[in-house]
Amino acid sequence: MDFPINPPIGERVRRKETERFVSGTGRYVDDLLPAGTLHVSFVRSSCAHARIKSIDVTAARAMPGVRAVYTGADIAAHVKPLRVGGSSVLRPVKLYPLAVDKVRYFGEPLAVVVADNRYLAEDAIDMVAVDYEMLPAVVDPEKAMEPGAALVHEEAGSNIVYKFHFATDGIDKVFQDAEVVIKERIRSHRITACPIEPRAYLAHYNKDEDTLTMWSATANPHSLRGRIAEIIDFPEGKIRVIAPDVGGSFGVKIQTYQEELLLPYLSRELGRPIKWCETRIEHMRNGRHGRDQIHYVEMALKKDGTMLGIRDKIIADMGSTYTVDHSIQAAALYMTGVYQIQNYSVDALGIATTKTTHGSLRGIGKADASYILERLVDIAARQLKIDPIELRLKNFIPAEAFPYRNVTGALYDSGQYHLAMRRTAEMAGYDRLRQEQIELRKQGIYRGIGVAFVMEPTSSSRIHATGGYASCRLRIDPSGAATVFSSMGEQGQGHETTIAQIVASQTGIPFDKITVIHGDTLPTPYGFGTGSSRSSVVLMPSAWVAGKLMRDKMLGIAARQLKVLPENLQIDGGKVFAKDHPEQSIAVMEIIRTAYGAIHLLPENMEPGLEVTGYFINPNIDYTPDDKGRMNTFSSYPYAAVIAVVDVDIETGMIKIVRYSTVHDCGNMINPQIVDTQQQGSIMQGIGAALYEELRYDEDGQLISSSFMDYRLPCAEEVPELQLEHIITPNPFTPLGAKGAGETGMLGPPPALCSAVEDALSPFGVKVRETPLTPDRVLNLIEKAQATPAHG
Amino acid sequence: MAKSITLTVNGKSYSGEADSRTLLVHFLRDALSLTGTHVGCVVGRCGACTVMWNGTAVKSCMVFAVQADGDEVVTVEGLVKDKRLHPLQQSFWKNDAVECGYCTPGMLMSAYGLLQKNRNPSDEQIKKAISGNLCRCTGYGNIVAAIKEAAGNFTK
Numbered sequence: 001m002d003f004p005i006n007p008p009i010g011e012r013v014r015r016k017e018t019e020r021f022v023s024g025t026g027r028y029v030d031d032l033l034p035a036g037t038l039h040v041s042f043v044r045s046s047c048a049h050a051r052i053k054s055i056d057v058t059a060a061r062a063m064p065g066v067r068a069v070y071t072g073a074d075i076a077a078h079v080k081p082l083r084v085g086g087s088s089v090l091r092p093v094k095l096y097p098l099a100v101d102k103v104r105y106f107g108e109p110l111a112v113v114v115a116d117n118r119y120l121a122e123d124a125i126d127m128v129a130v131d132y133e134m135l136p137a138v139v140d141p142e143k144a145m146e147p148g149a150a151l152v153h154e155e156a157g158s159n160i161v162y163k164f165h166f167a168t169d170g171i172d173k174v175f176q177d178a179e180v181v182i183k184e185r186i187r188s189h190r191i192t193a194c195p196i197e198p199r200a201y202l203a204h205y206n207k208d209e210d211t212l213t214m215w216s217a218t219a220n221p222h223s224l225r226g227r228i229a230e231i232i233d234f235p236e237g238k239i240r241v242i243a244p245d246v247g248g249s250f251g252v253k254i255q256t257y258q259e260e261l262l263l264p265y266l267s268r269e270l271g272r273p274i275k276w277c278e279t280r281i282e283h284m285r286n287g288r289h290g291r292d293q294i295h296y297v298e299m300a301l302k303k304d305g306t307m308l309g310i311r312d313k314i315i316a317d318m319g320s321t322y323t324v325d326h327s328i329q330a331a332a333l334y335m336t337g338v339y340q341i342q343n344y345s346v347d348a349l350g351i352a353t354t355k356t357t358h359g360s361l362r363g364i365g366k367a368d369a370s371y372i373l374e375r376l377v378d379i380a381a382r383q384l385k386i387d388p389i390e391l392r393l394k395n396f397i398p399a400e401a402f403p404y405r406n407v408t409g410a411l412y413d414s415g416q417y418h419l420a421m422r423r424t425a426e427m428a429g430y431d432r433l434r435q436e437q438i439e440l441r442k443q444g445i446y447r448g449i450g451v452a453f454v455m456e457p458t459s460s461s462r463i464h465a466t467g468g469y470a471s472c473r474l475r476i477d478p479s480g481a482a483t484v485f486s487s488m489g490e491q492g493q494g495h496e497t498t499i500a501q502i503v504a505s506q507t508g509i510p511f512d513k514i515t516v517i518h519g520d521t522l523p524t525p526y527g528f529g530t531g532s533s534r535s536s537v538v539l540m541p542s543a544w545v546a547g548k549l550m551r552d553k554m555l556g557i558a559a560r561q562l563k564v565l566p567e568n569l570q571i572d573g574g575k576v577f578a579k580d581h582p583e584q585s586i587a588v589m590e591i592i593r594t595a596y597g598a599i600h601l602l603p604e605n606m607e608p609g610l611e612v613t614g615y616f617i618n619p620n621i622d623y624t625p626d627d628k629g630r631m632n633t634f635s636s637y638p639y640a641a642v643i644a645v646v647d648v649d650i651e652t653g654m655i656k657i658v659r660y661s662t663v664h665d666c667g668n669m670i671n672p673q674i675v676d677t678q679q680q681g682s683i684m685q686g687i688g689a690a691l692y693e694e695l696r697y698d699e700d701g702q703l704i705s706s707s708f709m710d711y712r713l714p715c716a717e718e719v720p721e722l723q724l725e726h727i728i729t730p731n732p733f734t735p736l737g738a739k740g741a742g743e744t745g746m747l748g749p750p751p752a753l754c755s756a757v758e759d760a761l762s763p764f765g766v767k768v769r770e771t772p773l774t775p776d777r778v779l780n781l782i783e784k785a786q787a788t789p790a791h792g
Numbered sequence: 793m794a795k796s797i798t799l800t801v802n803g804k805s806y807s808g809e810a811d812s813r814t815l816l817v818h819f820l821r822d823a824l825s826l827t828g829t830h831v832g833c834v835v836g837r838c839g840a841c842t843v844m845w846n847g848t849a850v851k852s853c854m855v856f857a858v859q860a861d862g863d864e865v866v867t868v869e870g871l872v873k874d875k876r877l878h879p880l881q882q883s884f885w886k887n888d889a890v891e892c893g894y895c896t897p898g899m900l901m902s903a904y905g906l907l908q909k910n911r912n913p914s915d916e917q918i919k920k921a922i923s924g925n926l927c928r929c930t931g932y933g934n935i936v937a938a939i940k941e942a943a944g945n946f947t948k
């Protein structure tokens with residue numbers, strides 16, 4: 001596509017929404033407190049796996065301020081279950097808002113107390129007595145696959161709840177004949193998104209109107225509305241879901257939760273607004289978890305470093321309810337990454353365990369793939385004694401090969417991998433770094449250099465799931481201001497600004513006069529959740545389409561009045577004028593007045609008013625595989641090259657990131673300032689994942705890292721020196737050429753830092769295969785390596 | 793046991809009922825409707841609830857409302873004077889130190905507390921001052937830059 005990108009698109013415009021956030025007037029769900037609101041608190045399972053024998057709520061009911069107490073069985077009698085999961089091997093399971101006969105993970109909600117305030121509700125949950133019949137916890141996914149393992153879902157007959165297989169012809173022969181085969185077991189550990197605003201919901205059933213309003217810190221308001229309608233059997237059209245300001249999501253708020261479905265029911269039952277804001281501990285235990293894949297992976301190469309093929313076996317820990325099996329598929333489809341590898345096979349298994357349900361998290365599935373692949377490439381480089389940058393340059397897909405069909409059928413839109421890698425090496429001073437490393441080692445300083453090249457497929461689409469398109473409705477009001485109704489909510493991405501930039505660019509309506517409404521199902525057109533970076537790839541183009549439709553309409557009106565063809569007209573400075581004769585002009589306000597009032601002056605067959613809806617469909621998506629099982633399920637392929645430099649203190653195990661250099665290509669940038677800020681945050685989240693954050697379960701299935709005390713997010717003091725640069729290769733299949741900017745940053749640190757630490761500790765022959773790289777783990781690795789004979 | 797307490801918040805006197813266990817953050821938000829102060833963890837680990845209490849930046853989830861009886865509190869709402877944003881707020885806006893905005897009020901108050909005591913902080917001092925304030929969105933770089941820039945234009 002060839003479309004002009006005119007200002008203010010591409011400018012570092014100051015964000016509109018920031019004004020209310022700095023002045024403390026943002027509105028989040030927890031800020032709302034309608035008169036008569038009752039508060040709830042949940043009784044949660046104290047064990048990972050058990051049958052519920054009985055629940056005694058008598059004492060809780062008698063507590064001060066308590067209005068009602070319900071158990072799972074009470075609720076199940078009145079709501080329909082949500083059908084979730086559903087995969088290649090298993091029918092969907094029924095999910096009720098509260099556990100019914102059995103609990104399947106530590107912290108699962110099984111009863112609810114409704115009280116006058118949150119303190120009283122919390123007091124009362126302690127008075128609920130639950131009698132359990134304990135069942136064995138299913139913690140290790142590999143053991144869970146063995147015959148005789150306790151079953152998380154008995155009706156499934158197995159804990160293997162998802163299977164995916166793909167293989168190219170002759171893959172085994174490639175490995176038989178290969179000069180070199182690198183074989184590893186690498187695990188991406190379990191983490192969670194952890195936005196600073198936890199989940200929060202407020203349901204208000206209005207008896208007089210027979211309508212339900214649900215305020216939710218959700219990233220997916222339209223889908224949520226449908227689900228509420230389904231489970232409480234209430235007309236969808238009478239439900240309004242509003243996601244007001246939402247304090248971050250990173251994937252975790254895109255899914256629907258048990259508590260979220262319960263509140264509308266309670267409000268209808270009790271005729272009062274019902275509110276719940278989760279605690280941080282609840283968030284760690286109940287918000288979806290991410291990553292947690294084990295890969296048994298091998299790469300076949302020639303001695304000169306030419307990559308020939310990859311064979312992978314993936315064991316993915318899906319937790320208790322496996323709602324998002326596409327995390328596995330996303331990993332399986334992209335294990336060849338940015339390299340020209342046309343021989344590949346994968347067997348991927350999703351395993352049910354008695355842990356919190358697995359779900360979306362910035363880079364879902366693709367982050368596991370890029371981490372494991374990039375580690376494997378690094379290990380291969382070390383073994384073949386080839387420089388890790390050289391090995392990559394030798395195998396990258398060349399710029400002239402795009403659009404490139406990878407081995408699994410994915411269609412990569414565009415890229416300049418060689419350029420990005422070389423530019424990063426130049427920026428980081430790679431050759432000099434290697435020299436310095438030798439010098440420092442003589443002084444006993446363990447410096448390491450880690451290289452990674454990560455790609456983040458964005459804007460996924462799957463049948464009946466999510467993401468096929470986005471839409472924006474645009475109205476120019478009679479006053480001359482414009483309002484855009486966006487189909488997607490936002491949680492910090494700055495849509496109010498970027499959409500206004502796009503509409504201003506197309507229509508000439510000043511940026512300051514454009515208001516963007518989002519997250520409210522009543523005025524906005526239908527759309528999918530904000531995830532998979534699809535706002536850049538489909539939502540912004542839909543605003544562009546709406547802007548173009550509006551522009552065409554305005555020019556049409558002007559054309560008739562000026563007697564000039566629309567293509568010879570231009571909008572600028574509040575006027576529409578002939579390009580060749582600027583004195584032939586009409587004020588934009590005059591066009592607006594015509595559209596609303598003087599409709600006899602409209603061109604023939606033109607509808608009155610100034611209101612249009614723009615849709616944009618995710619390009620290049622395959623909804624069914626071809627005869628070889630190949631398909632493309634993402635439409636854009638941003639990527640980043642990374643060089644990380646670390647010093648490892650071998651006495652304390654502490655890692656200091658000396659510098660982190662990266663060149664990122666997310667295509668055209670609608671607002672480069674917003675891209676930069678998002679990228680910095682994304683990189684820090686990746687650093688947290690690599691070095692600090694881990695959700696750990698003990699053998700009884702208890703989550704032992706469930707607060708900020710033991711699940712440590714990076715803080716300001718841990719920000720390393722960052723060198724960020726962009727190269728721009730626009731996505732040729734979307735009008736704006738943007739590819740999605742929020743996720744790639746997070747993918748870089750895990751492989752780059754692990755490789756850097758392995759490099760730093762190479763004198764000990766340390767192998768990094770488990771993460772995060774906490775000081776304890778680093779010391780352990782050194783100790784272990786010293787106990788075994790050293791490698792070169 | 794409910795007790796009647798009086799606080800000066802953002803220069804205005806407020807009275808209200810608070811139980812002995814009511815947290816200051818809940819009192820500010822629920823009783824006084826000052827919802828700019830946020831709750832991210834209620835256990836003192838995220839900093840979203842930071843306010844000024846008698847001249848020092850504190851996490852208001854770590855203080856009982858009754859402890860602040862008779863005291864002076866400043867919240868993010870109190871930084872705006874005559875509808876004009878405080879230089880710190882302007883600088884956060886200009887330097888794009890905000891995405892979702894949830895950590896922002898707490899960050900601003902920690903920064904305000906720092907600049908009350910130190911008009912010319914180094915990057916290290918700024919990072920230390922906000923090290924108890926978690927931000928998941930921005931990666932902190934722009935926040936540090938914003939505080940540094942505001943230090944020059946700081947007014948009480």
Ligand code: FES
Pocket residue numbers: 830831832833834835836837838839840841842851852853854
């Ligand atoms: S809410 Fe007070 S520190 Fe987190």
Ligand code: FES
Pocket residue numbers: 196247248492889890891892893894895896926927928929930
């Ligand atoms: S701006 Fe979202 S947590 Fe800081």
